[in-house]
Amino acid sequence: MWDISEYRGRYGSVLGASTVQQIERKNREAWKSFFSLKKKGEANGKPGFWGNTDEGRELRTYIRNTSYSVEWGEYSRLEILVGQDLKDEYGLGHRERLRLEVRGDPNWKEYEKQGRLELFYDEQSQTFRAFQPVTVDDSRLAHPLASEKAALDIGANNLVACTTTTGQQYLYEGRDLFKRFRETTREIARLQSLLEDGRYSSHRIRRLYDRRTKRRDHAQDALARDLIERLYDEGVSTVYVGALTDVLETHWSVETNAKTHNFWAFRAFVNRLACTAEEYGISVEVRSEAWTSQECPNCGSTEDTTRHRDTLTCPCGFEGHADLVASKTFLRRHQNASSSGWRTRCGASRQRQTTVTRSMARPVCLKWDNHEWLESSRSPRPNEEHTNPQVASVGR
Numbered sequence: 001m002w003d004i005s006e007y008r009g010r011y012g013s014v015l016g017a018s019t020v021q022q023i024e025r026k027n028r029e030a031w032k033s034f035f036s037l038k039k040k041g042e043a044n045g046k047p048g049f050w051g052n053t054d055e056g057r058e059l060r061t062y063i064r065n066t067s068y069s070v071e072w073g074e075y076s077r078l079e080i081l082v083g084q085d086l087k088d089e090y091g092l093g094h095r096e097r098l099r100l101e102v103r104g105d106p107n108w109k110e111y112e113k114q115g116r117l118e119l120f121y122d123e124q125s126q127t128f129r130a131f132q133p134v135t136v137d138d139s140r141l142a143h144p145l146a147s148e149k150a151a152l153d154i155g156a157n158n159l160v161a162c163t164t165t166t167g168q169q170y171l172y173e174g175r176d177l178f179k180r181f182r183e184t185t186r187e188i189a190r191l192q193s194l195l196e197d198g199r200y201s202s203h204r205i206r207r208l209y210d211r212r213t214k215r216r217d218h219a220q221d222a223l224a225r226d227l228i229e230r231l232y233d234e235g236v237s238t239v240y241v242g243a244l245t246d247v248l249e250t251h252w253s254v255e256t257n258a259k260t261h262n263f264w265a266f267r268a269f270v271n272r273l274a275c276t277a278e279e280y281g282i283s284v285e286v287r288s289e290a291w292t293s294q295e296c297p298n299c300g301s302t303e304d305t306t307r308h309r310d311t312l313t314c315p316c317g318f319e320g321h322a323d324l325v326a327s328k329t330f331l332r333r334h335q336n337a338s339s340s341g342w343r344t345r346c347g348a349s350r351q352r353q354t355t356v357t358r359s360m361a362r363p364v365c366l367k368w369d370n371h372e373w374l375e376s377s378r379s380p381r382p383n384e385e386h387t388n389p390q391v392a393s394v395g396r
């Protein structure tokens with residue numbers, strides 16, 4: 001932990017005392033979370049440093065919720081509190097704030113309460129960006145249209161495979177994204193091997209890390225929104241997510257597992273998903289009990305099935321998309337597991353809760369084009385098609 005008093009004096013006159021205090025608090029939070037994760041053996045690298053004098057710095061700061069204001073309109077603006085030195089430089093009065101022009105399309109223009117503003121410089125696009133967390137009144141949030149359920153299978157080649165109790169299936173393809181992630185990772189390793197002794201990073205390496213993270217975050221954000229909007233339209237109120245450790249196939253190498261973990265930043269993704277779901281009143285539940293994604297949905301065998309690429313085959317004659325099958329099995333488990341808890345509910349809704357036997361529509365396959373998830377024309381076959389071809393065309 002560092003002594004803040006020195007920095008308060010040095011930067012307070014430029015940034016304002018409250019901003020220096022926010023950075024101190026952010027720093028404390030980061031280390032606190034690092035040590036608590038470390039205790040649990042889950043620490044994933046020390047809190048990030050924002051560069052140094054030799055390799056360039058990342059510009060990032062935090063503004064206390066009471067030290068800024070945003071106004072959206074024809075000329076949107078952000079006003080932030082700054083220190084006396086900056087006020088003098090810009091000719092601002094003692095009580096004036098620094099006024100900045102902003103552009104953007106915020107999800108919430110009206111809100112109950114604003115959180116700490118994060119400001120940073122995006123080197124790639126050479127723009128300053130701002131993140132503003134807000135608290136929104138419950139009555140402004142959407143409410144689920146029905147009480148359908150959905151289950152997600154998460155992986156690296158197929159980022160998300162999802163099955164709903166309404167018989168919909170969605171498959172978000174991740175092959176290209178994962179491939180680019182691996183390529184960037186290799187390039188980072190190559191550059192690291194070229195570093196002089198005693199150096200651990202370089203400007204280029206940090207930029208690559210940064211780009212890799214941003215690309216993933218962008219795709220994940222867009223995925224969460226695309227999926228949740230689809231699920232909302234289906235009347236889903238609860239989404240079950242299998243903990244990634246259990247989803248990973250045992251036949252995968254340790255290395256692949258580590259990469260998938262790294263790539264997905266599972267916690268961050270579930271968090272993103274939960275935040276988006278909250279806007280729609282949908283709850284996200286992470287379920288960690290062991291289950292196998294190798295299970296044949298037809299005969300229940302887990303031993304005799306084989307997975308080749310995306311296809312799961314079973315001696316009983318079943319053949320289907322492995323990840324979609326997995327999400328369907330996962331969904332069925334949860335419905336069955338929770339059905340005993342539904343006794344107090346009325347019979348009609350209970351019946352709907354206990355089975356996933358509604359026929360499956362043709363799965364919707366989505367591909368990332370670096371901007372949005374687009375429905376691909378090449379959709380995988382529904383799982384039942386092999387054993388009962390008529391089922392495929394049955395709508396809800």
Ligand SMILES: [Zn+2]
Pocket residue numbers: 296297298299300301314315316317318
């Ligand atoms: Zn079988």
